[in-house]
Amino acid sequence: MRRQWRDGRGELVVHGGGGGSAVRVPLEVATSYRARTRGLLGRDSVEGAILLSPANSVHTFRMRMPIDVAYLDRGLRVIAVRTMRPGRLGMPRLRARHVVEAEAGVMVGWGVQEGVSVEVIA
Numbered sequence: 001m002r003r004q005w006r007d008g009r010g011e012l013v014v015h016g017g018g019g020g021s022a023v024r025v026p027l028e029v030a031t032s033y034r035a036r037t038r039g040l041l042g043r044d045s046v047e048g049a050i051l052l053s054p055a056n057s058v059h060t061f062r063m064r065m066p067i068d069v070a071y072l073d074r075g076l077r078v079i080a081v082r083t084m085r086p087g088r089l090g091m092p093r094l095r096a097r098h099v100v101e102a103e104a105g106v107m108v109g110w111g112v113q114e115g116v117s118v119e120v121i122a
Contacts, residue, residue, distance in 0.1 A: 005053060007035045010122040012049050012100065014110050023110045025049055025102075029122055040067060040101055049102040051120060057092035058099055060084045066104035070112050071096035078116045081107055 012027040026048030030036045036052045041062050052058065058069055063086040071080045071093040079095055083104050100118070112118070 005029050005031050005051070005120065005122050007032050008122065010051075010120060012051065013119040013121060014112055015117045015119065016111070025110055027051055027100075027120065029053070029120070040065075046101070046103055049100050049106075051098060051100050053098040055099040056094070056096035057090045058084070058101065059089045060086045061089075063087075068102050068104050068107040068112075070100040070107060070118075072098040072100065072118065076118050076120065078112055078114055078118065080114060081112055 006029065008029050010027045010029050012025040014023040014025065028050040030039060030050055030052050036055060039052060040046055040050060044064055060067060066083060066085045069082050069084055069090060070078050073079050073095045074097045080093055082090065084090060
């Protein structure tokens with residue numbers, strides 16, 4: 001199933017995360033080459049998270065803060081979560097089709113972990 005998101009704002013819904021109830025997080029959607037390339041570069045913080053699609057790897061060169069990175073498969077199931085410090089190059093994930101980035105440490109509170117399903121409401 002091909003996702004037809006556009007650059008803009010939306011909501012990330014984490015199913016079965018913290019305590020079993022769905023967690024809703026403000027989301028920035030970056031699907032164009034320009035928006036994906038810019039991502040979180042040069043920012044001091046992010047409100048909620050940013051979805052990069054399509055993407056299967058990220059880097060943190062020129063970033064000012066450490067970030068949590070969740071790799072999603074085509075069905076929007078989390079296949080890996082990593083925390084990356086600035087100046088790092090993440091390894092590509094073969095099954096990943098989308099990447100969610102947020103400030104370091106927040107994904108644990110949202111219940112984002114391997115095996116959890118998420119939903120993107122654009």
